[in-house]
Amino acid sequence: MTAFVDDCVAVLYASQTGNAESISYSVYEEAVRRGFGASWHVLDDYDKFGFDSLRTVVFVVSTTGDGDPPDNSARFWRCLRKATRADPAAYKHLRYAVLGLGDTNYSNFCNTAQRLDKQLLAAGATAFYPKGLADDGTGLEEVVEPWIAGLWPALERVARCGSADSSGAGALAESLAGLAVGGGTDAAADVTPPPPTADSAGAAYEFQPLLLDFRPLAALKSITGAPRVPPIVCAGSFLDAEAESRYWSAAVQSAAAACPPWHAELEASAPHDASLAPFLATVASARQMTSAGALKRTLLVDIALPAAAAGHVRGRWHAGDAFNVFAPNDGRLVAGLLAQLGVDARTAQRPMLLRRAEPATEMPAHLRRFGSTPASIQDMLTWSADLCAAPRKQLLRVLADCCAEPADRNRLLYLCSKQGAATFDELRRQRPSLLEVLRAFPSCKPKAARLLELLPPLAPRSYSICNAPAASDATWQIAFNVVEYELEVVDPFSSAEEASAAVTRVRRRGLCTPWLEELARRSAPPQILVALRPNLNAFRLPPPLPAGAPDRRPVIMVGPGTGVAPFIGFLQQRASELARDPARAAAPLTWLFFGCGSAALDYLFRDELRAKVDAGVLGRLSACFSRDPDACAASGAARYVQDAMLRHQDEIADLMLNRDALLYVCGDAKGMGKDVNEAMATILCGYLASRPDRARELAAQLPPAKGPADAAPLTRDQALQLLTLWASRRRYLRDLWA
Ligand SMILES: Cc1cc2nc3c(=O)[nH]c(=O)nc-3n(C[C@H](O)[C@H](O)[C@H](O)COP(=O)(O)O)c2cc1C
Numbered sequence: 001m002t003a004f005v006d007d008c009v010a011v012l013y014a015s016q017t018g019n020a021e022s023i024s025y026s027v028y029e030e031a032v033r034r035g036f037g038a039s040w041h042v043l044d045d046y047d048k049f050g051f052d053s054l055r056t057v058v059f060v061v062s063t064t065g066d067g068d069p070p071d072n073s074a075r076f077w078r079c080l081r082k083a084t085r086a087d088p089a090a091y092k093h094l095r096y097a098v099l100g101l102g103d104t105n106y107s108n109f110c111n112t113a114q115r116l117d118k119q120l121l122a123a124g125a126t127a128f129y130p131k132g133l134a135d136d137g138t139g140l141e142e143v144v145e146p147w148i149a150g151l152w153p154a155l156e157r158v159a160r161c162g163s164a165d166s167s168g169a170g171a172l173a174e175s176l177a178g179l180a181v182g183g184g185t186d187a188a189a190d191v192t193p194p195p196p197t198a199d200s201a202g203a204a205y206e207f208q209p210l211l212l213d214f215r216p217l218a219a220l221k222s223i224t225g226a227p228r229v230p231p232i233v234c235a236g237s238f239l240d241a242e243a244e245s246r247y248w249s250a251a252v253q254s255a256a257a258a259c260p261p262w263h264a265e266l267e268a269s270a271p272h273d274a275s276l277a278p279f280l281a282t283v284a285s286a287r288q289m290t291s292a293g294a295l296k297r298t299l300l301v302d303i304a305l306p307a308a309a310a311g312h313v314r315g316r317w318h319a320g321d322a323f324n325v326f327a328p329n330d331g332r333l334v335a336g337l338l339a340q341l342g343v344d345a346r347t348a349q350r351p352m353l354l355r356r357a358e359p360a361t362e363m364p365a366h367l368r369r370f371g372s373t374p375a376s377i378q379d380m381l382t383w384s385a386d387l388c389a390a391p392r393k394q395l396l397r398v399l400a401d402c403c404a405e406p407a408d409r410n411r412l413l414y415l416c417s418k419q420g421a422a423t424f425d426e427l428r429r430q431r432p433s434l435l436e437v438l439r440a441f442p443s444c445k446p447k448a449a450r451l452l453e454l455l456p457p458l459a460p461r462s463y464s465i466c467n468a469p470a471a472s473d474a475t476w477q478i479a480f481n482v483v484e485y486e487l488e489v490v491d492p493f494s495s496a497e498e499a500s501a502a503v504t505r506v507r508r509r510g511l512c513t514p515w516l517e518e519l520a521r522r523s524a525p526p527q528i529l530v531a532l533r534p535n536l537n538a539f540r541l542p543p544p545l546p547a548g549a550p551d552r553r554p555v556i557m558v559g560p561g562t563g564v565a566p567f568i569g570f571l572q573q574r575a576s577e578l579a580r581d582p583a584r585a586a587a588p589l590t591w592l593f594f595g596c597g598s599a600a601l602d603y604l605f606r607d608e609l610r611a612k613v614d615a616g617v618l619g620r621l622s623a624c625f626s627r628d629p630d631a632c633a634a635s636g637a638a639r640y641v642q643d644a645m646l647r648h649q650d651e652i653a654d655l656m657l658n659r660d661a662l663l664y665v666c667g668d669a670k671g672m673g674k675d676v677n678e679a680m681a682t683i684l685c686g687y688l689a690s691r692p693d694r695a696r697e698l699a700a701q702l703p704p705a706k707g708p709a710d711a712a713p714l715t716r717d718q719a720l721q722l723l724t725l726w727a728s729r730r731r732y733l734r735d736l737w738a
Pocket residue numbers: 014015016017018019020021061062063064065066067068070101102103104106107108109110111136140669736737738
């Protein structure tokens with residue numbers, strides 16, 4: 001390998017659920033393999049690795065929320081803004097490439113990558129390779145793999161090396177006939193699993209077999225495009241007897257809490273903003289908000305903040321904020337997985353430390369704490385690895401090398417090849433846990449530590465707070481649907497005639513909500529680990545004006561289902577402002593669009609909302625019932641919130657265009673968030689069609705239209721642009737989730 005001149009490349013990532021982290025890590029590894037002086041960092045560590053002095057950078061960034069950057073880049077964005085404000089050419093020394101991960105089902109596709117690219121270009125930096133935008137909706141691989149393949153020649157050019165290393169780039173062709181059967185040669189940890197114990201079959205886990213069609217494999221002579229096997233990065237070693245006994249005596253103290261055993265370390269971590277530090281809180285009470293027969297089961301849970309924590313977040317949280325819950329994988333799944341891997345109970349619970357497998361390898365960020373904080377394989381699998389993440393090709397490729405049976409190995413190789421793309425999609429559609437994947441290939445016995453390094457980190461789950469501190473500042477109340485659903489899977493071996501009989505219904509459960517429900521049912525619920533989330537999109541009411549001053553901005557809130565949660569907090573905040581300043585009785589219009597299935601079964605917070613209307617805190621309430629034609633007929637209600645908005649289009653347009661109203665939308669991103677956005681575009685176009693002067697004035701604020709000018713005074717594209725402009729000016733605020 002030729003040494004490079006000026007060959008340093010930093011691979012930087014921002015990732016919410018681990019995809020960008022793991023893809024960036026593969027880029028980093030390949031860069032090292034190709035002889036670059038590479039480093040790998042999370043964006044928020046920018047001050048530790050010296051971002052300002054970097055010359056060649058590859059960014060891999062995902063988008064979350066409503067076009068928001070991942071949490072682990074929040075500080076970086078502030079720093080970037082500050083640096084470019086101080087010096088508009090602050091990054092003229094920087095050459096970069098951006099790979100964005102997103103999903104076209106959301107309205108702001110790959111917004112983080114787009115924004116980053118724009119801001120770096122504006123700050124004088126040069127893109128040395130075209131931006132890649134990968135779509136999780138259709139499969140990240142489609143863009144990620146060719147983008148990475150094309151990155152290397154571009155990087156070699158920019159690093160002025162003149163050495164082209166063709167090995168490993170492009171498609172990997174493997175002859176099935178020539179594939180050697182690997183028997184788990186990737187021994188990563190010192191844990192050597194003994195054979196499975198007789199009763200360790202994980203029977204309690206509700207296991208659902210996969211239904212996949214491997215018949216096309218028989219006709220193939222070779223497969224192409226399978227990813228390379230990533231190197232082993234972690235090695236583990238058990239603590240000696242003395243250290244282990246110290247570990248156990250410390251562990252006893254935290255046994256009463258349902259939280260990672262290393263919670264004290266997390267609590268002691270000093271984030272940029274102290275109010276964001278995790279702490280232990282209690283599941284104080286829970287009640288079901290929906291009646292039997294409702295489509296979903298919605299719970300209202302009170303999380304009691306202990307006095308010390310209420311102090312550290314008191315005055316620092318507001319209605320509209322959200323917090324993270326650190327939830328574990330289902331214990332039955334972990335037990336089943338350990339049994340499948342052949343790890344006995346004693347081995348699974350022995351504390352160990354992880355270290356780099358080789359000095360040059362880097363452990364994934366979420367495992368690095370186990371370099372100094374011992375934990376058992378069982379705890380690491382329970383709290384640190386996402387065991388239900390959609391399987392990735394890289395993982396399947398590694399699993400292929402851990403099979404004793406050639407048939408299992410070949411099927412796994414097929415799944416991660418180009419030829420097996422349709423079967424791979426079907427595998428992901430069935431949303432299997434790792435245990436279900438492993439059981440489909442019975443001779444596959446990977447090492448537990450190898451799995452840990454390949455699985456994405458288990459991300460905390462986030463919930464909007466539905467109370468305002470003014471109502472109770474020592475409690476966070478949350479309303480959530482218990483996530484349990486069924487998927488339809490068609491048996492690939494059934495004939496067309498028996499197709500209907502061949503449909504299997506596969507049950508799946510969420511990670512956090514069934515767990516919270518189970519905790520809430522206990523007579524003495526344990527404490528859980530929570531942390532306030534930064535409110536990156538400023539989803540809050542504006543601060544009250546001084547007493548006596550008229551509060552002139554009307555507020556329109558759109559929150560069907562549990563999306564109503566933050567608005568309950570908003571209304572409590574408004575109620576307390578009004579109580580303090582009764583002169584505001586003639587308050588600005590506050591208008592809520594709420595939607596549910598049925599007036600009788602799942603009208604969340606009905607009494608509270610009616611009380612707020614009676615008290616004059618909520619000026620208008622438009623409730624919609626998607627599955628209740630009787631209620632719609634009786635009250636004239638619409639079925640969906642966007643329909644209700646369209647019925648009031650002139651009033652909404654008037655509020656937004658003439659009275660400087662704020663529009664808040666909370667709830668499901670893919671369906672409702674998109675539909676409301678489209679409805680708003682229709683509302684604006686409709687209103688402005690008969691007001692050409694106003695339309696021209698608004699159009700003048702927008703970037704020049706790309707296509708031919710439309711006959712209408714404000715085109716639909718311009719209306720959508722106007723909404724984006726309002727979002728950037730925080731007049732149109734959205735808190736959307738998947
Ligand atoms: C709650 C949520 C919100 C999302 N919002 C967006 C979005 O606004 N725009 C987009 O392009 N992708 C969005 N995505 C898709 C993610 O960017 C995509 O799944 C990506 O692969 C995640 O990468 P990560 O695991 O590194 O965070 C969203 C995903 C989730 C789960």
